[in-house]
Amino acid sequence: MSASLNFPRYGDKQNSAFFEEYLVKLLEERDRVGLTDAIQQIDTLMITVEPGNSLAYVRELCLMTPYHYLVTLESQDHFSHILRIDMSAPDILVREVKDPNIRGIFRSLNEVYPIGAHKPNSRYMGEVFRVSNLHEVVELQKAREIRFFNQDQIRKLELPGNMAVVKPSPYTHNIVGYWERPEADIRVYALGWSSIRSDLQAAYLEAKETQEMLGIDKLLLPIDHLATRVYSQNREAAILEYLSLSSYYYWGSYDISKQNSSTNVTKSVHCRNELESPAKVFTAANHPYFVNHLLGLPSPTEQFVRNFGPRLHHIAVAVQDGEVEHQPNIDFVVDALRHCGQDFLLDVIGSREEGLKQIFSSASEYSSLIIEYVQRFGDFQGFFTKDNVAELTHAAGVEESLQTLEAEARS
Ligand SMILES: [Fe+2]
CATH class of the missing domain: 3.10.180.10 (2,3-Dihydroxybiphenyl 1,2-Dioxygenase, domain 1)
Known part of the structure; x- marks a missing residue:
């Protein structure tokens, strides 16, 4: 069993007595019920951008980071581009909504903030964890009052159908997703029709040539x-x-x-x-x-x-x-x-x-x-x-x- 409290503590910032008490209680319980062992590494980071911006953003990421463009998945309202280094580092999923008039929860998280509202579809959404048993993790988390999008909401939001997704945090506004993947299996996203788009492939190759040069x-x-x-x-x-x-x-x-x-x-x-x-x-x-x-x-x-x-x-x-x-x-x-x-x-x-x-x-x-x-x-x-x-x-x-x-x- 993993021991989440067996790590040295760094830093000089004082925390409240509440924090110190519940840090111990929450981590002890998490270890005891098996969640620490069931939830593994971050597998994917999800980012959404404005309609028309994903090509330029993928080009920018391929130039500024070691990520490679892999494939585009197309659903009714979204394009999702998958960027990968290899299977030992998380993927990045860059998602673009097709129609600027589509309204959704991620957009409303931006709209009440004066600068965030200028790019209502652009934000980091959250990360997906690889888990050993999805059903078990979801049931354990529900018992701890964690709230999930239901299957109907996942379908309407066009989030990957093979994931359980926690509702946005009231503190960070980020989501956390879980999906079951044996460590040896490749990552496959249930997000629609898959193709290698020629415009993205060209931008990707150009970015990698520039990196090399x-x-x-x-x-x-x-x-x-x-x-x-x-x-x-x-x-x-x-x-x-x-x-x-x-x-x-x-x-x-x-x-x-x-x-x-x-x-x-x-x-x-x-x-x-x-x-x-x-x-x-x-x-x-x-x-x-x-x-x-x-x-x-x-x-x-x-x-x-x-x-x-x-x-x-x-x-x-x-x-x-x-x-x-x-x-x-x-x-x-x-x-x-x-x-x-x-x-x-x-x-x-x-x-x-x-x-x-x-x-x-x-x-x-x-x-x-x-x-x-x-x-x-x-x-x-x-x-x-x-x-x-x-x-x-x-x-x-x-x-x-x-x-x-x-x-x-x-x-
Ligand atoms: Fe930093």
């Missing part, structure tokens, strides 16, 4: 972590809820007081290597927005959530440790991508001495998601340095303030 194709590794931003008062609930839905454990939380924020990390109990099942990170402000004028502190995280709603903020792609032409790989990758027009929010920060270097790209025009690149040096296991996170958070906040001004000017 730039010399970055061998330097990019799978996804290291996924970072979700939530309202300050939902920090502990979002973490505990995610631990209830997954087989992840609580790694720890760091207080980034300079940016009035904290970074909270959860990781897979089963996969020691994040590249097989990315870490899930939750970022929340230390104080709600309405006391900022009294504190006089910056509040980029709370501001982001107020503008976009709680949602995934960035996908971090790992960069192979090493050097090209006497510069760390990450600097080489970023220079190469800048050369072909990709914008970044700041310069590469961190150092070999601190253990890692990191950078944020500009937010994608298609998904609103930022790509982080992260290179760890030697056997450094840590997730970040406080100074790095403060700088990254600040840079993302500056860009977002500009977007707010633009949105206000438009409205």
Whole structure:
């Protein structure tokens, strides 16, 4: 039996007595009833974009990450493009709604937020876990008051028919799906007619040729972590809820007081290597927005959530440790991508001495998601340095303030 509490704790952020008490109770129970062993790694990440944008987004992902375009599945109202590295890293499913007038729950999650509303169909939806016995997992989760879409809703939403999907979290607005797949089987999505679309295939091949020409194709590794931003008062609930839905454990939380924020990390109990099942990170402000004028502190995280709603903020792609032409790989990758027009929010920060270097790209025009690149040096296991996170958070906040001004000017 897996022991979800047998991991060292990192970080300096203080949690409430409620959090510490229920962290132990929830994980002990999860282990005892067999859910920790039944729920395995993250198998798929699902992202939705505006009508007409999936081709450009797939091209962007194939250039900026190691993902390959595999196949397109077409249902009545959606195209779903499957991107894959290999079977040891999660797939990405890029979904495009055909008709801009179609209304659904994912769209309404965007529409009440001032900037989120500008791209109502664009958001990270959530991740799908591989489970050993789907029926058993669903029954156990229902007994813990987890709510699922019923089969009729799954059909209407055109979600994969071979999955059980939990309703969006009130804290993160993300969904979690479960599907049963023996480890040796390939991933097959029940999402309609399958074809390799010539326009996507051409864009994919062009992106891979560019990666090769730039010399970055061998330097990019799978996804290291996924970072979700939530309202300050939902920090502990979002973490505990995610631990209830997954087989992840609580790694720890760091207080980034300079940016009035904290970074909270959860990781897979089963996969020691994040590249097989990315870490899930939750970022929340230390104080709600309405006391900022009294504190006089910056509040980029709370501001982001107020503008976009709680949602995934960035996908971090790992960069192979090493050097090209006497510069760390990450600097080489970023220079190469800048050369072909990709914008970044700041310069590469961190150092070999601190253990890692990191950078944020500009937010994608298609998904609103930022790509982080992260290179760890030697056997450094840590997730970040406080100074790095403060700088990254600040840079993302500056860009977002500009977007707010633009949105206000438009409205
Ligand atoms: Fe990150």
